Amino acid sequence: MKSHSSSREWLLQALFVGPALLVFTIIVALPFALGLYYSLTDWNGVSEKVQWIGLGNFRTLASDEGFWDSFGFTARFTLVAVVLTNAVGFALALILTRYLKLRNVLRTIFFLPNVIGGLLLGFIWQFIFVKGFAAMGNWTGLSFFELPWLGDATTAFWAVVIVSVWTGAGYLMVIYIASLTNVPADLYEAASIDGASSLQRLFKITIPMIMPAITIGLFLALSWSFKTFDVILSLTRGGPYNSTQSVALNIYTEAFQNNQLGLGTAKAIVFFLVVALITMVQVWFTKRQEVEA
Amino acid sequence: MTSRRYSAGMLILEVCAVILALIFLVPFYFLLVNSVKSFAEILLDSAALPTKLVWENYSRAWEIMNFPRAFGNSIFITVISNIGLTVISSMCAYRFVRHPSRLNNLLFTLFVAAMVIPFQSIMIPLMRVGSWFNLLDSRLGLFVCYLGFGVPISIFLFHGFVKSIPVEIEESAVVDGCSPLGVFTRIVFPLLKPMTVTIVILNSLWIWNDFLLPSLLLGRIELRTIPLSTFSFFGQYTKQWDLALAALVMGITPIVIFFLSLQRHIIEGITAGSVKG
Numbered sequence: 033m034k035s036h037s038s039s040r041e042w043l044l045q046a047l048f049v050g051p052a053l054l055v056f057t058i059i060v061a062l063p064f065a066l067g068l069y070y071s072l073t074d075w076n077g078v079s080e081k082v083q084w085i086g087l088g089n090f091r092t093l094a095s096d097e098g099f100w101d102s103f104g105f106t107a108r109f110t111l112v113a114v115v116l117t118n119a120v121g122f123a124l125a126l127i128l129t130r131y132l133k134l135r136n137v138l139r140t141i142f143f144l145p146n147v148i149g150g151l152l153l154g155f156i157w158q159f160i161f162v163k164g165f166a167a168m169g170n171w172t173g174l175s176f177f178e179l180p181w182l183g184d185a186t187t188a189f190w191a192v193v194i195v196s197v198w199t200g201a202g203y204l205m206v207i208y209i210a211s212l213t214n215v216p217a218d219l220y221e222a223a224s225i226d227g228a229s230s231l232q233r234l235f236k237i238t239i240p241m242i243m244p245a246i247t248i249g250l251f252l253a254l255s256w257s258f259k260t261f262d263v264i265l266s267l268t269r270g271g272p273y274n275s276t277q278s279v280a281l282n283i284y285t286e287a288f289q290n291n292q293l294g295l296g297t298a299k300a301i302v303f304f305l306v307v308a309l310i311t312m313v314q315v316w317f318t319k320r321q322e323v324e325a
Numbered sequence: 326m327t328s329r330r331y332s333a334g335m336l337i338l339e340v341c342a343v344i345l346a347l348i349f350l351v352p353f354y355f356l357l358v359n360s361v362k363s364f365a366e367i368l369l370d371s372a373a374l375p376t377k378l379v380w381e382n383y384s385r386a387w388e389i390m391n392f393p394r395a396f397g398n399s400i401f402i403t404v405i406s407n408i409g410l411t412v413i414s415s416m417c418a419y420r421f422v423r424h425p426s427r428l429n430n431l432l433f434t435l436f437v438a439a440m441v442i443p444f445q446s447i448m449i450p451l452m453r454v455g456s457w458f459n460l461l462d463s464r465l466g467l468f469v470c471y472l473g474f475g476v477p478i479s480i481f482l483f484h485g486f487v488k489s490i491p492v493e494i495e496e497s498a499v500v501d502g503c504s505p506l507g508v509f510t511r512i513v514f515p516l517l518k519p520m521t522v523t524i525v526i527l528n529s530l531w532i533w534n535d536f537l538l539p540s541l542l543l544g545r546i547e548l549r550t551i552p553l554s555t556f557s558f559f560g561q562y563t564k565q566w567d568l569a570l571a572a573l574v575m576g577i578t579p580i581v582i583f584f585l586s587l588q589r590h591i592i593e594g595i596t597a598g599s600v601k602g
Contacts, residue, residue, distance in 0.1 A: 041424075044505055048420035051413040052476045053432065058458060059451070059473020060439050066450035077452075124345075132339045140588055141346045147584040147591070148577050149534025151552045155559055156356050156573055159371075159566060164355040167372035198349065203595065210596045259443050262536050266556070280445040287449045288541070297449050304446035311441045 071298040076291050089298035098274060099299060102282035105275065109189065110257040113196045117253045118246070120197055121204030126238075128205065129212045139209070143202035150199070154266030157195045158182070161267075185275035188268050192276055195263055200256060204249045211245030212238070251314040258307060279303050360570040367566050382571035386558070389568070392575055394547065395554040399579075402464060402539075402550060403532045406471035407525050410479050413472065414524075415517055418483030419509055423492070433484065436477040444474065448541060455542060462544045470542065471532055479524050482598060486520040487513070523594035526587070533580055551576050 071090070074083045093099050124142055128135045145153065161181040169177030179187045215238060223233050239246070261280040264270060270277035270285070277285075283303060287296030359367050360382060362375045386392070421433045451470075452461070460466030494516075495508050503511065536552040543549065549557070555576045562568050584591055 045420065045424070047506070048416040048509075049429070049432065052417035052436075052472075052480060055413070055469055055472040056436065056439070056476050058454065059470050060442065060447065060477070061435075063447040063450040063454050064439075064442060066453060067447055070450055070453075127338060127342050130335065130338060132335065132342060134339065134343065138342055138346050139592075140585070141349060143588075143592060144581070144584065145349075147530060147534075147580050149536065149552055149580070151534070151536040152555060152573055152576050155555065155569070156352055156577075159359070159570060160352050160355055163359075163367065163371040163566065164352075167370050170370070171372055198352075206592050206596055259445065261445065265536075266559070280443070283445050283449075284537075293449055300446040300449060304442060307443050307446070308441045 067297045067300060070294055071301050073294045075294040075297070077293045082294075085294070089295045090302075092295055093299055093302065098277070099279075099282055099286075101274065102277045102279050105189070105277060106258060106260075106279045109192060109196075109260070109276075109278070110254060112193050113200075113257040114250060114253040116193065116197045117200040117257075118204055118249050120201040121249060122208050122246075124201060124205040125208030125212055126234075129209055139205070142205055145199045146203045150260075150262030151266045153195060153199060154263040157191070158267055161191055182268055183272055185272060188272060188276050192260075192264060192267060195267060196257065196260065199263070200253060204253065207245055207249055207252075208242065211242040215241045247314075247317055251310075251317075254310060254314070255307070258310065356570055356574060359566065360574045362567065364565070364567040367570075379567070382567045383575070386568045386572040386575065389562075390554045390558050390572055390575075392554075392572075395549055395551045396579065398464070398548060399533060399550040402467055402471070403529055405468050406475065406532050407528055409468065409472050410475045410528055411521055411525060414476050414479035415483050415514060415521070416509065417476070418480045419487050419513055421480070421484055422487040423495075433480070436480050440477045440481065444537065448537070452541060461542060462548070464543075464548055467539055467542050467548075470538060471528075474538070475528055475531075479528065482524055483517065483520055486517060490516055520597075522590060523597050526591050526594040527598045529583075530580075530591075551579075 070082075072084060072086055072088075074085050074088070128139050128142075132138065165177040165179075165181055169175070181187050181191050219237050219241070220233060223237055228236065259280055260278050261284070264276055264278050264281055268276045270281050279299075280303070283296055283299045286292050286299060290296075355371060358374060359371055361378045361380065362382075363377070363379050366373075366375060421429045455461045455466060455470075458466075458469075460469055490513065494512060498508050498512050499505075534552065536556065539550055539553055540556070543553065546557075555572055558572050559569060
């Protein structure tokens with residue numbers, strides 16, 4: 033009985049866990065392990081001979097200015113996009129939790145950009161920046177619209193920020209709405225009776241009460257911005273002069289246009305380490321919030 | 326008195342919110358209006374309404390892109406990947422919860438930890454693995470890749486949900502002579518429905534919109550999904566905005582319709598998925 037049931041258990045284990053484990057091993061675990069190995073070689077994808085070069089790639093990338101420029105761009109972009117996307121999403125949520133007649137329609141509108149893929153959004157905005165803004169400049173006479181939006185490093189940076197905020201704000205709005213509707217109404221009533229102003233209520237009640245949602249919003253925006261790729265590929269292609277090249281795009285270019293696959297994997301590992309670090313800080317932070325709440 | 330002032334304030338807020346929403350929609354206005362203009366008219370004034378509707382843009386872009394084929398490919402890969410992901414991850418998560426052996430706990434930790442890995446950091450060696458296992462340039466290969474990349478988050482979400490299902494229901498079914506597989510397919514899987522809806526929605530948005538993975542994996546034109554054919558269309562017809570905008574409108578229409586018809590489920594699903602994830 034015992035041995036019969038144990039072989040049956042293994043059969044069930046294989047049936048239930050096997051398929052998921054198999055695809056995961058081939059598609060995620062194996063490439064990850066191979067990446068660690070290839071980052072120490074001069075692999076170029078063409079020749080079958082792969083030479084072990086130790087930490088050579090990491091020395092090369094340490095002095096690769098393009099790579100660090102892309103890190104610099106990604107860091108600046110992430111900082112600005114995280115703050116603005118959350119601020120806009122939170123403001124929208126504050127407005128749309130009031131009893132407005134059109135609030136359901138408005139929520140749908142603000143969320144809409146999110147379901148469209150980054151690649152297509154980038155192309156749509158390319159048209160807006162190149163042709164649409166020029167036309168709006170003619171109509172309104174505002175010099176804001178007549179800037180060389182995608183042609184200059186500073187404005188191209190802001191162009192990427194605008195598209196990211198426009199896309200992500202609705203998503204964070206939904207998270208903030210869910211959290212805001214859970215704040216008990218009697219807290220506000222008690223505060224009003226005590227004579228608290230609306231600004232005081234915002235900073236003393238609302239924000240402390242929705243802290244878990246703020247943590248989620250900050251880290252979601254952080255992980256989107258840090259890994260951003262599709263939008264930049266279709267909006268600016270990293271230009272002008274690589275000024276809007278994100279780390280993800282730099283890795284892509286290194287591997288699939290320069291064919292430096294070994295160097296590309298080394299960069300990819302550095303990228304992974306940074307993302308893993310950010311995520312670990314996130315988990316640590318979220319856990320701490322939960323204890324306090 | 327206070328209530329009247331309150332509603333006047335609300336009206337102002339409502340008007341401001343509507344104006345803000347219209348500003349949010351401006352890109353779609355430009356997109357739609359210019360997609361039915363002639364090229365000359367787009368250059369003249371892209372903010373104006375069209376003087377004459379040029380539907381030809383659509384019919385030409387439709388043919389050049391071979392839109393029905395791209396649409397079919399996107400639907401096919403999204404549907405089969407969703408079915409596959411739902412089946413294998415719900416089974417795996419169920420086993421992990423009900424048999425928390427040391428091995429299973431270790432495997433679960435491994436899946437959760439892998440959620441950290443960004444796609445770009447393993448895409449290069451993935452191409453190598455793809456050629457070993459014959460996954461390149463085939464829809465079956467793309468399907469296997471989506472299973473692999475989708476499994477960690479799907480298992481994680483199912484895992485949390487299975488824990489909330491009381492085990493007593495299953496025990497009574499076993500007493501009635503139900504096999505372990507029968508318990509799962511007839512009792513547990515139907516109970517997972519709310520989480521299945523969430524997972525299918527999250528995975529559909531991801532797979533439908535994904536560009537990088539299929540662009541690396543697929544070479545043949547016949548296999549291209551909507552993002553891939555839009556991308557190559559743009560490469561060929563750079564600055565031919567009349568055709569390009571019509572192609573973009575066609576490209577976003579299916580997912581916008583999907584969103585508008587299921588918006589309540591989608592928004593709930595996304596909230597549930599991101600709060601737990």
